[in-house]
Amino acid sequence: MTAARAWWKEAVVYQIYPRSFNDSDGDGVGDLQGIIERLDYVADLGVDVIWLNPVYDSPQKDNGYDISDYQTIYDEFGTMADWEALVEEVHNRDMRLVMDLVVNHTSDQHEWFRKSRQRDPEYEDYYIWREGGTDEDGDPVPPNNWESFFGGSAWEYDEERSEYFLHLYDTSQPDLNWRNDSVRTDIFDTIEWWLEKGIDGFRMDVINLLSKVEGLPDGDPDSEWVGAEHFIDGPEMLSYLTALDEEVLSNYDVMTVGEMPQLTVESALEYADTDGPLDMAFHFQHTKLDYADGERWSVGDWSLPELKRIIGRWQDGLAADGWNTLYWENHDQPRSVSRYGDPENYRRESAKLLGTFILTLRGTPYVYQGQELGMTNADWETMDDLRDVDAINHARELLDRDGVEEYDDVKDIVGYRTRDNARTPMQWDDSKNAGFTDGDPWIQVNPNYREINAADQQADVDSVYSYYQRLIQLRADRDVLVYGDYTDLLPDHETVFAFTRSLSADSGTERILVVLHFDDATETLDLPVEYADATLLEGNYDCDDTDPGTVTLAPYEARVYELFD
Known part of the structure; x- marks a missing residue:
């Protein structure tokens, strides 16, 4: 049965990391005018929504995720007038603009924090402050054993206030106290302020960390992120988001997607089912496939059957009442070709294969800047x-x-x-600094920009960019690729991911077969599909094979068929 229609279900989202996208004034940092200069490129790709990483005022300790003023634009990115011009130009091209919302924490330079550390009565309880203790030797110790995601203790001692403050991320990013009614009121007012300025939704950064267990007890010292059981999906989390939806978001036609560490299918259905406060949420299970023993700062082997199990769990689990997010890359993930493809021998083919994956499954696809070119990890000497x-x-x-x-x-x-792999400058052409800036770039340019750049690929019908264009258009033309049911045909196959999408209507059932070969060797196999006729709609090799029953697949080959009964 066709899921309820929504524009954000039918959209493809393009993520822009402003600092690294395009520099218009030669200072080495991307900016809003630079984005405006390149909007036709984004529109020509065929996407519907731009997700803009933070452009708010910030000391940039964590590249904009440490916000010092929610209603001011960071000066290196431009002015509020530049931002207003950007949203107008985006809308003029029939695209929508989604902003990053970072409200678990602020910068320690935010006015709220400055007043809180001074014990201003109005702001004293805006953040999570606690006295520490002492160990058996009399040395000071933090209030509990929670760890920061960025390493070390999640507590920092503040000399001015003579107490510790909680920071689940960098020491410059103190966590807001969402138990305080005034904090929630100020945040809700800020969100409404941006919606009134015409944006089309929010990507909500680490949004399921807002609620901390009362008493802030010690966490399991053997867990991946010590303390997580006390601050992920906390007791008030759903009520906070429900209030935000009822008081603000539901008054606007917007898209909301939550970034949610350690998200499960079950918790996703609490936050983002048909009646939930959010439209969809990001999970991270497939991005941890190459962790050794679950340890992020390690590299292990990954298996295709495990990827299929993860994808199947989410495709099936959200089929009736939820909606998936589909992605490989973002500003926090290394380049997918360097992780799951073959950047040395089959970069173009594996980049297209990975693009086929996210653009043919059920859910809203997210394309990160440069992914559509097959950009790769850099070297960090x-x-x-x-x-x-x-x-x-x-x-x-x-x-x-x-x-x-x-x-x-x-x-x-x-x-x-390192997240820097995703943050090297966008590779526009083969001129100095990849056409990103006339100045000295804030971060190194990947030297392979002479071989991998937008100018070359826009002129090449066989490029990764052109392939993404065609697949995005195919998805826009075929409801089955948006709303169709998902069936995994070869759940245990070690190198081939084959699945169907099917959608029933009064005129009959439309069926699509997707075949993805995740290996550098040739593979011949019989596929368990029933059909009377088939048409090859798209693929990343020259191929006129219209018989998907028995296929011989080249290294990293992708095929998309339409099946007829």
Whole structure:
């Protein structure tokens, strides 16, 4: 049965990381006018929504996720007038603009925090403050054993207030106290302020961390993220989001997607079912496939059957009442071709394969800038090359843990995992600095921009960019690729992911077969499909095979068939 229609279900989202997208004034940092200059490129790709990473005023300790003023634009990105011009130009091209919403924490430079540390009566309880204790030697210890996602204790002692404050991320990002009614009122007012300025929704950063268990007890010291059981999906989490929806969001025709660490299908249905406060949520299970023993700062082998089990759990679990998000990359994930493809021998083919994956499953696809070109991870030869506070902190932790002194000893794992891989400048052409800036870029440009760039690919009908264009158009033309049911045909096959999408209507049942070969060897197999006729709609190799019963697949080959009974 066709799910209830919504524009955000039928959309393809393009994520822009402003700092690295396009620099219009030569200062080495991308900006809003630079985005405006490149909007035709984004529109020509065929996407419907732009998700804009934070452009609010910020000290940029965590590249904009440390906000010091929610209603001011960071000066290196431009002005509010530039932002207003951007949203107008986006709408003029029949696209929509979704903003990042970061309300678990602020910058320690935010006026609220400055007043809170001074014990201003109005703001004293805006953040989570606690007195620490002492150990048996009389040395100070934090209020509990919770760990920051960026490494180390989640508590920082503030000399001015003489107390510890909670920061689940960097020490410059204190957590807001959502138990305080005034905090929620101020946040809700801010959200409404932006909606009145004409935006079309929010991507909500780590939104399921807002509620902390009362008493802030110690966490399990053996867990992946110590304390997580006390601050992920906390007791008031659903009520906070429900209030936000009822008081603000439901008054506007907007799209909402929550970034939710450790999300399960069950909790996703609480937050984002047909009656939930959100439209959809990001989970991270498939992005951890290459973790060794669940450890992020390690690299392990991954298996296609495990990927299929994860995808099937989400496709089936949200089929009746929920909606999926489909993605490989974002500003926090290394480049997918370098993780799940073959960047050395089959970069173009595996980039197209990965694109086929997200654009043919059930859910809203998210394409991160440069993904449509098959951009790859860069090399990070020294610590000085890194800009990612998370990677720098963990590099230091790895050096201490392993008892080594040289960055070279941890370079491979840090270089593979750092979020900087997603943040190298967009590769526009083969001119200096990849056409990103006339100045010195804030972060290194990947040297392969001479071989991988937008100008070349826009002129090449066989490029990754052109392939994404065709698949996005195919998805727009075929309701079955949006609303159709999902069936995995080969759940245990080690190298081939084959599934069907089917949609029944008064005129009959429309069926699509997708075949994805995740390997660098040729594979011949029989597919368990029944059909009277078939048409090959798209593929990443030259192929006129209209018989999907027995197929011989080239390395990293992708095919999309229409089946007829």
